[in-house]
Amino acid sequence: MTDVRPRMLAGLYARNTRSVVARGMRVIARNNWLIIVTGFFEPVFYLFSMGVGLGALIGSVQYHGVDVPYAAYIAPALMAVSAMNGAVYDSTMNVFFKMHYAKLYQGMLSTSLGPLDIALGEIILALFRGLLYASGFMVVTTLMGLNLAWTAIFAIPAALIIAFGFAAFGMAITSFMKTFQHLDFVFFIMMPMFLLSATFFPIDVYPEPLQWVIMAMPLWHGVDMIRMLTTGIFEQAMIYHLLYFVIMIVVGVFFATRRLKALFLR
Amino acid sequence: MQQLHIEANQLTKRYGSFTAVDGIDFEIAPGESFGFLGPNGAGKSTTMRMIAATSLRSSGSLDVLGLDANDNGPAIRAQLGIVPQADNLDEELRVWDNLFVYGRYFGLPRKVVRQRADALLDFAQLQQKRQARVDALSGGMKRRLTIARALMNEPKIMLLDEPTTGLDPQARHVLWDRLFRLKDSGTTLVLTTHYMDEAEQLCDRLVVVDEGKIVAEGSPKELIRTYSTREVLEVRFGTAKNEEAAGRLAGIGDRIEVLPDRLLVYDDNGEQALTAVGERGLHPVTSLVRRASLEDVFLRLTGRSLIE
Numbered sequence A: 001m002t003d004v005r006p007r008m009l010a011g012l013y014a015r016n017t018r019s020v021v022a023r024g025m026r027v028i029a030r031n032n033w034l035i036i037v038t039g040f041f042e043p044v045f046y047l048f049s050m051g052v053g054l055g056a057l058i059g060s061v062q063y064h065g066v067d068v069p070y071a072a073y074i075a076p077a078l079m080a081v082s083a084m085n086g087a088v089y090d091s092t093m094n095v096f097f098k099m100h101y102a103k104l105y106q107g108m109l110s111t112s113l114g115p116l117d118i119a120l121g122e123i124i125l126a127l128f129r130g131l132l133y134a135s136g137f138m139v140v141t142t143l144m145g146l147n148l149a150w151t152a153i154f155a156i157p158a159a160l161i162i163a164f165g166f167a168a169f170g171m172a173i174t175s176f177m178k179t180f181q182h183l184d185f186v187f188f189i190m191m192p193m194f195l196l197s198a199t200f201f202p203i204d205v206y207p208e209p210l211q212w213v214i215m216a217m218p219l220w221h222g223v224d225m226i227r228m229l230t231t232g233i234f235e236q237a238m239i240y241h242l243l244y245f246v247i248m249i250v251v252g253v254f255f256a257t258r259r260l261k262a263l264f265l266r
Numbered sequence B: 001m002q003q004l005h006i007e008a009n010q011l012t013k014r015y016g017s018f019t020a021v022d023g024i025d026f027e028i029a030p031g032e033s034f035g036f037l038g039p040n041g042a043g044k045s046t047t048m049r050m051i052a053a054t055s056l057r058s059s060g061s062l063d064v065l066g067l068d069a070n071d072n073g074p075a076i077r078a079q080l081g082i083v084p085q086a087d088n089l090d091e092e093l094r095v096w097d098n099l100f101v102y103g104r105y106f107g108l109p110r111k112v113v114r115q116r117a118d119a120l121l122d123f124a125q126l127q128q129k130r131q132a133r134v135d136a137l138s139g140g141m142k143r144r145l146t147i148a149r150a151l152m153n154e155p156k157i158m159l160l161d162e163p164t165t166g167l168d169p170q171a172r173h174v175l176w177d178r179l180f181r182l183k184d185s186g187t188t189l190v191l192t193t194h195y196m197d198e199a200e201q202l203c204d205r206l207v208v209v210d211e212g213k214i215v216a217e218g219s220p221k222e223l224i225r226t227y228s229t230r231e232v233l234e235v236r237f238g239t240a241k242n243e244e245a246a247g248r249l250a251g252i253g254d255r256i257e258v259l260p261d262r263l264l265v266y267d268d269n270g271e272q273a274l275t276a277v278g279e280r281g282l283h284p285v286t287s288l289v290r291r292a293s294l295e296d297v298f299l300r301l302t303g304r305s306l307i308e
């Protein structure tokens, strides 16, 4: 059997990611559908409390010079946040737990699977969950009349791109973690990102230096990207948002692959 | 000549500045059953993990089925049946699903996997538990399922890390019987154990490891012949008096070993040694003559007991 694989992947990949995904689907089908349902409701609750509740007080927000109803302003942001949260949760907490406590990966690595099969499988499963959440959320926002343009349909692939970027990075970061406490660090970064990234109000309320910091963060690009799609108000920045995530995915996947040995083969 | 199944040269594993496995050499031929015997922390599991290519060696060489273990994990493990020291069954799946999903990890066709899962449930005597949750199984049942799972890919080499620890005597004998059958069918067995009787029963050849190094190698019989007398006399004088009695016994047998609770007198003829003890005017509380075992070999080599 001749087999040409990059040297970096020697011993890491068996081209059987499929079986890892199938195992995940089997588990979801048998026990875990409840988690899927609860994950779907989180952004919906935010939307009802902030969007509908606060929206009644605020009315509308200016977005690129256009007045947008408050609920329609935050709905795309909540979608981006939910994509980020799901991907980060799956690639950090979940991976760490399955590695060190459930010993799931140990079992998988007793077979001809390699670390890359497992990592890809986990990312695909995380994206599948993301797809379910995003689609469910789109249904809700459409029923509420918060999607102002037909381009809103592209918000679903956009959410997957965001999730992919965060998941690849999350996995690389998890490879450095030794204890559960180290995970607090991740949430310490995510919390301010969630609150400040033009999620609930435009960032021009901040002094300019802080605006630059926020615009360097991935979530802001995700929020603004989906917001353009659901409102139909496009700016040139769209290209930079996409570019940001393409780079984040490429760097994240490269970095995570480099760290696979550290993550799985101790 | 047939190719060796496993070949290690100066195999070493370091964790930071700590050396868990310290330059060991061994060769395992096809069909052989080979044991690693040693106390806690000797480096047995670490060695097993390196053979399974789930832990990368720090230096030395290690070939499994002719492939370098550091670079060929998937290809090597396709031929291995791995039973880890601590069960790592998939708790989110039921008993039968555990076997099925595991078989699929090897990329085997569904039909084959289904057939083997059913056959192995019989083998593990778990047919009536096929739909049970894994966490509802007893310790021994989990162990049997783990071993059945390791057979899903019909491995050429079985790696068994303390396969019978935690099993009751009857379950151990059942398992030994299964392992004998595998051995008869030509499977290479590599196992670690704390149990002398297990090593004597199952291993054609074994190495005694201590603190990451191999301190002796041979068949159980050879090791006993080399490092011990044929028989051993065990005498107890009561905890406080053992030390003092040892002094007065000097000269009896080949060698005397003082343990906290008893004295071991090594002599090819234990009864004769016991008579000699009596002749010196000493009256042990209890005495026992037995055949020498690997336990004695271990004590001799490391100065420590295998099971504290």
Ligand SMILES: Nc1ncnc2c1ncn2[C@@H]1O[C@H](COP(=O)(O)OP(=O)(O)OP(=O)(O)O)[C@@H](O)[C@H]1O
Pocket: A266, B015, B018, B020, B038, B039, B040, B041, B042, B043, B044, B045, B046, B047, B085
């Ligand atoms: N991941 C790790 N990081 C650091 N040290 C480790 C790691 N794994 C094992 N060790 C150390 O390596 C040494 C050998 O461990 P190993 O598990 O191989 O022993 P063992 O012979 O299997 O012992 P036991 O009979 O208790 O199972 C121990 O001192 C252990 O603390």
Ligand SMILES: [Mg+2]
Pocket: B044, B045, B046, B085, B161
């Ligand atoms: Mg061990």
